[in-house]
Amino acid sequence: MSQQQAVLAVSTVIFSLRSDPTTGISTVWIPVVRRIREPHEGRWALPGGPLRVDDDLEEAARSHLLETTGLTPKYLEQLYAFGKVGRSPGPRVVSIVYWALVESDEAARATVGENVTWLSTDELPELAFDHNLIVDYALWRLRTKMEYSRIAHAFLGDTFTLAQLREVHEAVRQKPLDPANFRRTIESSKTVVPTGEFVTGTRHRPARLYRYDGSIDLADSGPLQ
Amino acid sequence: MSQQQAVLAVSTVIFSLRSDPTTGISTVWIPVVRRIREPHEGRWALPGGPLRVDDDLEEAARSHLLETTGLTPKYLEQLYAFGKVGRSPGPRVVSIVYWALVESDEAARATVGENVTWLSTDELPELAFDHNLIVDYALWRLRTKMEYSRIAHAFLGDTFTLAQLREVHEAVRQKPLDPANFRRTIESSKTVVPTGEFVTGTRHRPARLYRYDGSIDLADSGPLQ
DNA sequence: ACAAAAGTGTTATTCATACACCCATGC
DNA sequence: GCATGGGTGTATGAATAACACTTTTGT
CATH class of the missing domain: 3.90.79.10 (Nucleoside Triphosphate Pyrophosphohydrolase)
Structure with missing residues (x-):
């Protein structure tokens, strides 16, 4: 047919x-x-x-x-x-x-x-x-x-803690990541900027909030846009 | 229309x-x-x-x-x-x-x-x-x-010298590569095996011939095949 | 005080890069 | 011998990983 x-x-x-x-x-x-x-x-x-x-x-x-x-x-x-x-x-x-x-x-x-x-x-x-x-x-x-890209941010809102960003990576990659090394990797990538605010109300030290640097694309798609 | x-x-x-x-x-x-x-x-x-x-x-x-x-x-x-x-x-x-x-x-x-x-x-x-x-x-x-893959081999015949393989990379990536480091990178990748033969007739030391290890795919396409 | 997660410091290891140098051939 | 590219050795710095340790909050 x-x-x-x-x-x-x-x-x-x-x-x-x-x-x-x-x-x-x-x-x-x-x-x-x-x-x-x-x-x-x-x-x-x-x-x-x-x-x-x-x-x-x-x-x-x-x-x-x-x-x-x-x-x-x-x-x-x-x-x-x-x-x-x-x-x-x-x-x-x-x-x-x-x-x-x-x-x-x-x-x-x-x-x-x-x-x-x-x-x-x-x-x-x-x-x-x-x-x-x-x-x-x-x-x-x-x-x-x-x-190798920054698509993890697409799962998150405007502001987020590094723990939340790490959680995204851990969920997708299905393995735990060292918080200390993860922090340094992200910070040295310069794709994220601290807002100056903190998340309070947890029963531990307040986490710093970050915002994604919007001038950078989430992924490099080459000549396609 | x-x-x-x-x-x-x-x-x-x-x-x-x-x-x-x-x-x-x-x-x-x-x-x-x-x-x-x-x-x-x-x-x-x-x-x-x-x-x-x-x-x-x-x-x-x-x-x-x-x-x-x-x-x-x-x-x-x-x-x-x-x-x-x-x-x-x-x-x-x-x-x-x-x-x-x-x-x-x-x-x-x-x-x-x-x-x-x-x-x-x-x-x-x-x-x-x-x-x-x-x-x-x-x-x-x-x-x-x-x-990050081994597609370079698709440009070459069954056997090739490391200089030929390097030439492919240089042509595509448009920059010269250090022959010594290139050799070590390829050798440690275990994707290539020496045939035991050499290319003579050049006006310099004969180059060893290699063959691609056919048991490895040229590129990883994940669940698609 | 204690638990828990945030965040810093330190070290070992692997990887990338640069480059000096020796080897084997044709001329 | 000399030129030429094949091939080896080695040092340096960067990226990665492992893990001890300090900080700041809530309870």
Whole structure:
């Protein structure tokens, strides 16, 4: 039943951090939508849909993100075009996939309806189509990019403590980092400036608040902007 | 005059090294094809064309590469999907672009006809569509990836001297490298094994020949293969 | 006082870089 | 012999990592 042209779709892997209510440890979560028709009816799938002919690709990713979560991403990047013949039953579909980071505080307040839920990437069920592969690849990119760029800030608000920034790295990279060395690494990177304020109310020494130096891009994408 | 669906195309940036006949310095070259119809008739463009509905994306990139140059790439990777509305006059076109590396010796023997030529990336003319941006981005990826992967081997034959391998790095990274340090870096990486043979006939000490350890991928692409 | 996390100091180790020098060949 | 690039040795400084220690708060 092949037709003349392949169908173009845009999907997005949206990452946010959530802390486990019992252990308090942050992990990576994604929103998914329930498929309300065949194929894969009932299964969870990445937010997305067919590309309208007048929409830019990134535009389309942004609007699907807004529609399903009510959120605006603090970081958005193209991931990959998945186009294997047979990856979807029926007509040929080529999906251009984006990945996005949203602020964790906002994500907690995000829309959750009958057909939208957040899942932990630690224990994903079987998703629709090849979406498990897509999420795995997006996670791999998130983890490798976390090591050499400054995307961690996209999970945080305007101001943050170094402990919070470290927590982001630990959640994504899945290993503890030495607080002392982490502090020095960040400080010497010059990407962060102290606000002069402190967080009080904790039962220990108040932590200094920092702000991200907005004149620096979160990641170097070369000639693309 | 927009139609219902965007048109899907696949193009490829094909890299090879050529040494300047006068200076003897290697630089990066790409093959381009002349457009024989509007839009941009007469301009040079990247090899590519519309995606046939039964072709896999990578498959399509491979066959365009074979058709225009008669070559098989030693490395092929998806670069990016370019889809900005208005990047091509007429119907909306989304191009999924691959980049490829071909062995330099073979490339010298590659097909060159009336409508195909090789251009130095050092002095590119104005290409059709947004292909200058695409080449710039591909070059950026090539250069950054050269620093942390082993793709340099894709430019070389089965056996090579460390001087040849170093020449590849120097050509792409556009700066001289210390032969002594380069040697140690490569040797400690364990990606290369001496064949036991030497290159004689030079007017200096014979250079040891090496072979790439085929059990290691040229680049780590994570969960994708 | 004590716990807990913020923040500083110190040292060992690995890695990058620069460069002096010896080796083996063709001429 | 000399020129040329192949190949080895070694010193220096920077980046990374491990961990002891001091500071400042709440209870």
